[in-house]
Amino acid sequence: MSDEATSRSGKKWLYVGGILVGLPLVYVLSTGPVAVLAQRGLIPDSSIEVVYQPLDWVMRTTGMNGDALLSPYIMAWFRLTGTPLPTFELKGF
Numbered sequence: 867m868s869d870e871a872t873s874r875s876g877k878k879w880l881y882v883g884g885i886l887v888g889l890p891l892v893y894v895l896s897t898g899p900v901a902v903l904a905q906r907g908l909i910p911d912s913s914i915e916v917v918y919q920p921l922d923w924v925m926r927t928t929g930m931n932g933d934a935l936l937s938p939y940i941m942a943w944f945r946l947t948g949t950p951l952p953t954f955e956l957k958g959f
Contacts, residue, residue, distance in 0.1 A: 894921065897936055898943030905944070905952050 897918065903909045925932045944951050 894936075895939075897921070898940050901940045901952075902943050902947050902949050905949050 900909060900914060900917075904911055904914050922932070924930075925935075941951070943949075
């Protein structure tokens with residue numbers, strides 16, 4: 867096999883690996899902006915529950931405490947954007 871063909875296949879696996887790591891990371895990190903948009907009334911709460919149900923399931927089945935992990939991150943988004951803090955509990959996060 868030529869060096870060029872090996873180089874191309876190596877780059878392909880680098881992209882695939884980046885996507886496999888990057889997409890779940892973006893999914894989890896999107897909880898902050900989505901919570902802000904929901905608090906501002908731009909996203910209905912029902913759609914948030916559907917989209918983030920897999921994250922809630924993973925946290926429940928692995929025993930992770932979602933409040934301890936994601937709530938500080940989400941609250942930081944509220945403070946950074948100047949959005950009033952919610953009066954409800956962040957269900958599932």
